[in-house]
Amino acid sequence: MTAVSATNATLPPLRQDAGVIGLVGLAHLISHFSQLLLAPLFPWLKDALNASYVELGFLMTIFFVTSCAVQAASGFLVDRHGPRPVLFAGLALVGTAAFGFAASTSYWMMAGFAVVAGLGNGVFHPVDYTLLNKRVSAKRLGHAYSVHGITGSLGWALAPALMVPLAIAYSWRVALATAGVLAWAVLVVLLSQRHQLALPRTAPAQSHSSKAPEATFDFLRIPAVWMCFAFFFVYAVVLSVVQAFAPEAARHLHDVPVALVAGCLTVYMVCSAGGMVLGGFLAADPTRCEKIVAAGFGMAAVVALVIGLAPLPALAIPVMFGAMGFASGLAGPSRDLLVKRSTPENASGRVFGIVYSGLDIGQAVAPLLFGSLMDHGHYTGVWLGLVAAQALLITSAFNVRKARRTALAPA
Structure with a gap:
């Protein structure tokens, strides 16, 4: 067998790689979608909450500061427990936050659910790239990153396109509740295809080694x-x-x-x-x-x-x-x-x-x-x-x- 044919023989089927890329991309869309849940609705929220634009902007600050802290920490959870349970938790939290926003009756309730949304959003990048790097063949990784970026951009585009018309036709609460339904619907899809998000089994780590704690942080x-x-x-x-x-x-x-x-x-x-x-x-x-x-x-x-x-x-x-x-x-x-x-x-x-x-x-x-x-x-x-x-x-x-x-x- 030639080197080329050997390489092709070991290349995973396109359908297998495409399935992982599609599921990860769908989750990434929800991540970017969650980042613009509130901003398109500021004109409605300003009157409903009797808040200034500075106060509304601070809700976004709360979201991103929380997401930053979680993003750094969640990578350790992903490496220890695998990306799949962390991803499911993130999607569940984003959906919960959207429903919480819809039910909020005060600015401080909104602030509390901004923390919940940040907790959910913070897990996606460590999860996504771990899944792509370990489940997608190296020759298709560039395309995987391409799809990942595209779905993120589509998530940003979807948020105002969905939320504003719903707010105009019904109310800002209906718009946010719909966002929660969307996040949980994606969670259901990923749960039904969870076998595609499982990492290959590897040899168990020797956690009893005296050098294990140091190795955990060696990448820093x-x-x-x-x-x-x-x-x-x-x-x-x-x-x-x-x-x-x-x-x-x-x-x-x-x-x-x-x-x-x-x-x-x-x-x-x-x-x-x-x-x-x-x-x-x-x-x-x-x-x-x-x-x-x-x-x-x-x-x-x-x-x-x-x-x-x-x-x-x-x-x-x-x-x-x-x-x-x-x-x-x-x-x-x-x-x-x-x-x-x-x-x-x-x-x-x-x-x-x-x-x-x-x-x-x-x-x-x-x-x-x-x-x-x-x-x-x-x-x-x-x-x-x-x-x-x-x-x-x-x-x-x-x-x-x-x-x-x-x-x-x-x-």
């Missing part, structure tokens, strides 16, 4: 892990600016009609998903992932610079958002491979938990800086800050490679 000594953490912190800043401030800043700079501004983020997310499809093919060769990340975010930075400084017609702005989204999406699967290549064997949950907690921290910090720029009318400054963050992503990607090579170099 790897410089590349912390460089990945920094990379995702900056990535979260970029994402937060695009989602919360960039469309409005572009409206002021280029006199964009409100109707066009409302569609900019949707265009960005849809084009980002398209970029991730192509990015999945480009990520087939893991050795070039840093170059793909640099190229993607480099193109996105150029587009952002043009929007921030050049005189553009209003109709061009959604197109520019689409180009920026496609370029960023192109880098998505390779971005995840940066972490995969820095992850020690049997530490996937812990590494992805620590690294992706940078996302929550970045999304909690970015509004403070860029919100201040918006309040003071520094709309060009918002776009230049976005360009700077995208440029920093390029540098961070190559720093991850440098840190990884340093760790692998012989002493």
